[in-house]
Amino acid sequence: QKEVEQNSGPLSVPEGAIASLNCTYSDRGSQSFFWYRQYSGKSPELIMFIYSNGDKEDGRFTAQLNKASQYVSLLIRDSQPSDSATYLCAVNISLGNEKLTFGTGTRLTIIP
Amino acid sequence: EPEVTQTPSHQVTQMGQEVILRCVPISNHLYFYWYRQILGQKVEFLVSFYNNEISEKSEIFDDQFSVERPDGSNFTLKIRSTKLEDSAMYFCASSVAGGMQETQYFGPGTRLLVL
Numbered sequence: 001q002k003e004v005e006q007n008s009g010p011l012s013v014p015e016g017a018i019a020s021l022n023c024t025y026s027d028r029g030s031q032s033f034f035w036y037r038q039y040s041g042k043s044p045e046l047i048m049f050i051y052s053n054g055d056k057e058d059g060r061f062t063a064q065l066n067k068a069s070q071y072v073s074l075l076i077r078d079s080q081p082s083d084s085a086t087y088l089c090a091v092n093i094s095l096g097n098e099k100l101t102f103g104t105g106t107r108l109t110i111i112p
Numbered sequence: 113e114p115e116v117t118q119t120p121s122h123q124v125t126q127m128g129q130e131v132i133l134r135c136v137p138i139s140n141h142l143y144f145y146w147y148r149q150i151l152g153q154k155v156e157f158l159v160s161f162y163n164n165e166i167s168e169k170s171e172i173f174d175d176q177f178s179v180e181r182p183d184g185s186n187f188t189l190k191i192r193s194t195k196l197e198d199s200a201m202y203f204c205a206s207s208v209a210g211g212m213q214e215t216q217y218f219g220p221g222t223r224l225l226v227l
Contacts, residue, residue: 031213036218042220042221043203043218043221044155044203044218045218046215046216046218049215051213088154088155092213098143098145098160098167098168098207098210098211098214098216099157099168100155100216101157102154102155102156103154104153105154
């Protein structure tokens with residue numbers, strides 16, 4: 001079974017601190033990794049994607065990928081109350097395949 | 113900024129009835145998808161569609177489900193005979209192209225409640 005695992009949380013982080021969200025995946029052939037943010041009752045909204053090992057930064061967000069460890073993470077710097085949401089890790093698992101496999105999401109709460 | 117749109121936002125139906133959920137993908141996108149999310153659960157892939165054909169479907173997408181691109185803008189999901197367990201949020205998504213590195217953009221969803 002090809003799975004994407006996330007800690008469901010809730011993860012509580014003080015405003016201004018760094019939030020660290022983690023995701024592991026079971027299929028070693030996975031190629032593309034996406035982080036989506038989902039507010040309650042709303043649709044997934046893309047935050048960023050990463051394809052290569054290492055770090056990728058976009059504003060306050062940094063995605064980190066380690067294919068050897070089958071691990072991808074999202075760091076949110078200077079956390080704001082508006083960052084409070086569920087963060088979904090999604091993986092595109094195999095070649096010639098467009099479907100995204102999602103984790104259950106991590107619920108993040110930023111405490112003012 | 114272009115967006116995926118979906119109608120209706122909410123749909124209530126009786127078990128056994130047919131429902132059609134509608135989506136308008138982003139205009140220059142060629143690949144279309146349906147996902148669903150049962151309350152409190154993960155987002156699950158249903159089907160992908162390209163060039164007027166299903167390119168991939170999940171085990172959830174059984175004979176009760178069908179998809180269609182009836183014109184140049186709409187993309188629909190039909191559930192022929194709804195069951196209680198079909199109650200979920202249904203998301204349409206689209207991408208410019210297929211392939212593993214293409215970003216999928218999601219619509220706001222249709223919340224379906226089967227009674």
